Amino acid sequence: MHPVLLTVLKRLGLGLVTLFFVSIIIFSSINLLPGNFGEAVLGQAATEETVAAFREELGLDQPAVIRYIEWTGALAQGDLGTSFSGRAASGIDRSRPVLELIAPRLQNTLLLAALSAIIAVPLALFLGITAALWRGSWYDKSASAATLTTISFPEFFVAYILILLLSSLWPVFPSLASVEPGMPLGERIHTSLLPALTLTLVIVAHMMRMTRAAIINLLASPYIEMARLKGESPSRIVLHHALPNAWAPIATVIAFNLAYLVVGVVVVEVVFVYPGVGQLMVDAVSSRDIPVVQACALFFAATYILLNLTADIIGIVTNPRLLHPR
Amino acid sequence: MSPPGASYSAAAEVAAFRQRRSRWQRGWIELRKAPPSALLGLAIIAFYLVLALFAPWIAPHGEAEIFAQPFAPWGEEHRLGTDQIGRDILSRLIYGARNTIGIALATTLLAFLIGGSLGLAAAIGRGWLDQLLSRGVDVLMAIPSLIFALMLLSIFGSSAASLILIIATLDATRVFRLTRAVALDVAVMDYVEAARLRGEGLGWVMRREILPNIMPPLVAEFGLRFCFVFLTIASLSFLGVGIQPPTADWGSMVRENAQLIQFAQYDLRAAVTPLIPAAAIALLTVGVNFVVDWFLQKTSGIRDEH
Numbered sequence: 001m002h003p004v005l006l007t008v009l010k011r012l013g014l015g016l017v018t019l020f021f022v023s024i025i026i027f028s029s030i031n032l033l034p035g036n037f038g039e040a041v042l043g044q045a046a047t048e049e050t051v052a053a054f055r056e057e058l059g060l061d062q063p064a065v066i067r068y069i070e071w072t073g074a075l076a077q078g079d080l081g082t083s084f085s086g087r088a089a090s091g092i093d094r095s096r097p098v099l100e101l102i103a104p105r106l107q108n109t110l111l112l113a114a115l116s117a118i119i120a121v122p123l124a125l126f127l128g129i130t131a132a133l134w135r136g137s138w139y140d141k142s143a144s145a146a147t148l149t150t151i152s153f154p155e156f157f158v159a160y161i162l163i164l165l166l167s168s169l170w171p172v173f174p175s176l177a178s179v180e181p182g183m184p185l186g187e188r189i190h191t192s193l194l195p196a197l198t199l200t201l202v203i204v205a206h207m208m209r210m211t212r213a214a215i216i217n218l219l220a221s222p223y224i225e226m227a228r229l230k231g232e233s234p235s236r237i238v239l240h241h242a243l244p245n246a247w248a249p250i251a252t253v254i255a256f257n258l259a260y261l262v263v264g265v266v267v268v269e270v271v272f273v274y275p276g277v278g279q280l281m282v283d284a285v286s287s288r289d290i291p292v293v294q295a296c297a298l299f300f301a302a303t304y305i306l307l308n309l310t311a312d313i314i315g316i317v318t319n320p321r322l323l324h325p326r
Numbered sequence: 327m328s329p330p331g332a333s334y335s336a337a338a339e340v341a342a343f344r345q346r347r348s349r350w351q352r353g354w355i356e357l358r359k360a361p362p363s364a365l366l367g368l369a370i371i372a373f374y375l376v377l378a379l380f381a382p383w384i385a386p387h388g389e390a391e392i393f394a395q396p397f398a399p400w401g402e403e404h405r406l407g408t409d410q411i412g413r414d415i416l417s418r419l420i421y422g423a424r425n426t427i428g429i430a431l432a433t434t435l436l437a438f439l440i441g442g443s444l445g446l447a448a449a450i451g452r453g454w455l456d457q458l459l460s461r462g463v464d465v466l467m468a469i470p471s472l473i474f475a476l477m478l479l480s481i482f483g484s485s486a487a488s489l490i491l492i493i494a495t496l497d498a499t500r501v502f503r504l505t506r507a508v509a510l511d512v513a514v515m516d517y518v519e520a521a522r523l524r525g526e527g528l529g530w531v532m533r534r535e536i537l538p539n540i541m542p543p544l545v546a547e548f549g550l551r552f553c554f555v556f557l558t559i560a561s562l563s564f565l566g567v568g569i570q571p572p573t574a575d576w577g578s579m580v581r582e583n584a585q586l587i588q589f590a591q592y593d594l595r596a597a598v599t600p601l602i603p604a605a606a607i608a609l610l611t612v613g614v615n616f617v618v619d620w621f622l623q624k625t626s627g628i629r630d631e632h
């Protein structure tokens with residue numbers, strides 16, 4: 001078998017194993033709950049029967065292994081369980097399935113992340129390559145200084161500065177990104193542009209610095225020296241000689257930052273009251289609605305693992321040393 | 327010429343010449359050579375530490391003291407106004423330094439204690455212990471730490487103790503990786519082998535042979551890790567699941583006063599108020615980063631350029 005294919009398959013297998021263990025961790029979080037959480041969910045006035053029925057519904061009377069198999073089985077069929085909220089002591093159950101809560105928000109979150117990525121990735125590549133091209137210039141220095149400061153800022157700081165400038169002082173964008181289902185795409189982008197800009201500012205810095213570093217790192221290698229001695233122009237050296245070999249580290253950084261978006265999205269969604277998965281998760285954490293928290297955590301963790309996996313595979317596939325083995 | 331009668335002692339002169347500078351003197355010499363960014367960073371850190379340590383004497387009002395007028399504008403009585411239930415914002419800002427930095431520092435220390443000792447043990451012991459710990463850390467690191475922290479907080483509830491424990495455990499994974507990586511290089515050195523052959527125990531080898539030789543990267547990591555923990559705790563508090571009121575904390579202060587931003591066109595100073603705690607967080611992070619950069623350049627000679 002081709003060595004690249006073998007390495008990729010190995011990496012995929014490792015990713016699956018990781019996902020398996022992560023799902024075990026997320027699943028067993030419910031076991032860590034204190035014993036009396038049935039009363040906590042259903043309220044003080046809950047009778048013993050309702051609590052017992054609730055525990056039975058969760059399957060707490062069965063061994064953990066069986067529950068895990070049932071849980072993953074249901075997961076594979078798209079059943080994420082039912083929310084804890086909406087349950088009353090009297091036994092009346094107005095709770096909603098978690099899937100129903102999460103599905104519309106999933107779309108919103110993915111849209112926001114995609115919008116930020118579409119802005120951030122080309123911008124970071126452009127800034128990184130130009131900074132490497134004119135390294136040492138005032139342009140490079142100011143770009144470095146600006147990115148260093150944005151790295152140190154918490155997301156909500158960037159978000160509120162943007163709100164202050166672009167929504168409060170000069171009302172260009174709405175400060176609340178209240179996206180609704182039947183919205184036309186243009187309007188939807190307009191409302192969610194401010195959160196997307198925040199996320200862009202947060203991730204562009206790191207991507208740009210790493211792109212610049214990856215290219216500058218290569219500029220020290222002998223074949224670049226050779227190209228320089230042949231008399232090629234600096235832009236041709238950077239674009240034709242250095243960049244193709246820098247793709248692997250750059251792709252890794254991009255995927256890593258897109259994975260970071262997953263975390264950043266939580267805070268930003270809360271700032272802008274954007275109806276996404278992140279906000280749902282924070283609300284569920286405050287009300288200790290474990291099934292919803294589990295589903296959100298699983299979504300975020302799976303996205304994170306998937307993106308890191310993609311980064312690794314891109315790194316493997318674009319590695320010339322692996323592609324052309326001796 | 328030495329006076330007659332007193333014999334000249336070359337050894338005495340050499341000994342006098344070789345008198346070592348004290349720790350403070352050496353520190354002072356380093357400090358004078360430091361770049362301005364590092365000095366600025368040190369000044370920022372010192373300023374925050376003074377605020378944190380002497381908060382009750384510096385703050386004009388109490389941490390949770392409630393005054394009659396909520397959302398009071400900036401003025402004589404309340405320099406930065408009051409918040410949504412009438413607490414003095416300047417005082418809460420100063421107390422917030424104490425709470426936020428204190429909790430972040432405790433978390434980082436705990437993370438280093440757990441991660442560092444396990445990492446050292448894994449690097450020295452190798453074998454099954456190393457395998458077990460490394461694979462476990464791989465799995466834990468596959469979940470983004472903010473998400474993991476949110477999940478654990480929903481189970482254990484939000485209190486300062488659970489916050490410290492949860493974030494310390496999650497960050498210990500990063501510390502473990504670094505410690506193990508740098509300690510692996512040192513653990514194969516001859517002098518470590520010699521100590522082992524002498525019959526020293528695991529504890530001695532960890533503390534006296536390996537730890538002193540891996541200090542520089544660990545100290546730098548401590549600074550960066552502190553920033554990261556600090557930002558995570560601020561984010562969690564901002565989300566309302568971190569440090570709980572009435573304890574003053576910068577993350578939750580931003581959120582409580584965020585609505586003031588809407589009034590920027592009428593009163594810019596009020597609109598800037600919620601940004602001040604956020605700026606305080608950013609400033610400390612920048613300061614620590616400056617100092618860490620300086621430290622890294624000094625200890626490893628890492629240069630960005632070629």
